[in-house]
Amino acid sequence: MDRKTYKKKSKGRKLRKRFLIILLPLLLVGFIAIGYSVSLYVKAQDVANESYEEVQNSDKRDEVVDPNVDHVSILFLGVDESDKRKNASGFEGGASRSDAMILATLNNDDKSVKLTSIPRDTLAYIPEVGIEDKINHAHAFGGPKASMETVEGLLDVPVDYYVRMNFYAFIDVVEALNGVEVEVPFDMEEMNSDDSTNAISLKEGRQLLNGEEALAFARSRSYDSDVARGGRQLEVMEAILDRSTSVGSISKYSDVIEAIGNNMKTNMKFEDMRSFISYATNSDLKVDMQTLEGEAVTYNGIYYYEAYEEELANLRADLQEHLGMSDPNGTPEAEGSQHPAVENTEEPEW
Known part of the structure; x- marks a missing residue:
């Protein structure tokens, strides 16, 4: 192991x-x-x-x-x-x-x-x-x-x-808000929403991203780790929140609601x-x-x-x-925690 x-x-x-x-x-x-x-x-x-x-x-x-x-x-x-x-x-x-x-x-x-x-x-x-x-x-x-x-x-x-x-809600919501601003930590070459290789090119630095670029930025894990990827996803969501709560975006709420609903x-x-x-x-x-x-x-x-x-x-x-649950006097192990033969399911490194 x-x-x-x-x-x-x-x-x-x-x-x-x-x-x-x-x-x-x-x-x-x-x-x-x-x-x-x-x-x-x-x-x-x-x-x-x-x-x-x-x-x-x-x-x-x-x-x-x-x-x-x-x-x-x-x-x-x-x-x-x-x-x-x-x-x-x-x-x-x-x-x-x-x-x-x-x-x-x-x-x-x-x-x-x-x-x-x-x-x-x-x-x-x-x-x-x-x-x-x-x-x-x-x-x-x-x-x-x-x-x-x-x-x-x-x-x-x-x-x-x-x-x-x-995750394609990122695209629709970001487009409805006319883009979001994030800090790109390093140069990136990523797939777009159709999985076309190197279709999105981002340079290091703070910049305004469109919907496709925001999705590529949020889902990339080729350059660092899943932990870092989660941080980028939160950064995009934070940027969306900042943009959506600005006075100038109130008129766009209808489009944002529709994008989320879809x-x-x-x-x-x-x-x-x-x-x-x-x-x-x-x-x-x-x-x-x-x-x-x-x-x-x-x-x-x-x-x-x-x-x-x-x-x-x-x-x-x-x-x-x-959650206000009574103490079970010792939490039992979760079902299946003794490591039976795990499913050998290959997963592409997207």
């Missing part, structure tokens, strides 16, 4: 702005729902209704949660869809893999939020197919429900809601989304961001990211407490 230990990084930063970044699809809808105009309110409601996709309630819940009064969790899935990815070896004609996965837990008593980033290559048991594999493959095997069940097994907490955003699916209804406005408008909002810590491993010649056992146990206990 080849092992390379990742340097542990503290992610416990209280970042109100980062919370807004992650919840951009919801908060733009909720933000418009509060004011500006009746027409935008109706459009936001229509978008929410069209994006709704029912999913069975979590087996870890005895009753259906009410986000107005209960502590809840939301799984954010970023998917990178194209014909090439959909038809990759082992996934022909199936759903796409998730390229970004963040679990948000929201405590309604103190209006605090914990954002847990789960690396896309994390080794996890996938109930949908009964094997251990990279956690981002769960979505390809069974869509959002399979991803939710896999995260529930890994972190031992209920996943109440999901929000799935196609690329979002969720099991939240419009009234559920509106309930989260109380978090965003709370001046005492506390946000902690953390990453599932682990190390690189190789099984059967395939690279995985494996969570440290002690860190995983501590993370489970922390999230359970945040």
Whole structure:
């Protein structure tokens, strides 16, 4: 077994702005729902209704949660869809893999939020197919429900809601805002949305990116790492947020809402989304961001990211407490954690 230990990084930063970044699809809808105009309110409601996709309630819940009064969790899935990815070896004609996965837990008593980033290559048991594999493959095997069940097994907490955003929302939203400004850390040659090689050329430095360039910037992982890639994705979302909240962009909200709606699916209804406005408008909002810590491993010649056992146990206990769950007197290991033969699914290095 080849092992390379990742340097542990503290992610416990209280970042109100980062919370807004992650919840951009919801908060733009909720933000418009509060004011500006009746027409935008109706459009936001229509978008929410069209994006709704029912999913069975979590087996870890005895009753259906009410986000107005209960502590809840939301799984954010970023998917990178194209014909090439959909038809990759082992996934022909199936759903796409998730390229970004963040679990948000929201405590309604103190209006605090914990954002847990789960690396896309994390080794996890996938109930949908009964094997251990990279956690981002769960979505390809069974869509959002399979991803939710896999995260529930890994972190031992209920996943109440999901929000799935196609990364091509980056293109549509950025174009609606006439571009976003980011800091390009080095020269890049990347594929475009049609996967044409070296179609996007970016030079080092701060600059205004169009939609295609923003997508290439956000999804590149050829030059550094998945951790750095996640940072670029957050930077694009932050730039989108900054641009969308500027006075000059208010007139473009209709286009932004439409762009989000065309690329979002969720099991939240419009009234559920509106309930989260109380978090965003709370001046005492506390946000902690953390990453599932682990190390690189190789099984059967395939690279995985494996969570440290002690860190995983501590993370489970922390999230359970945040959701107000009773202490289970020792968190049990997640199902399938004894490393049965993992699925030897090759994955292209996009």
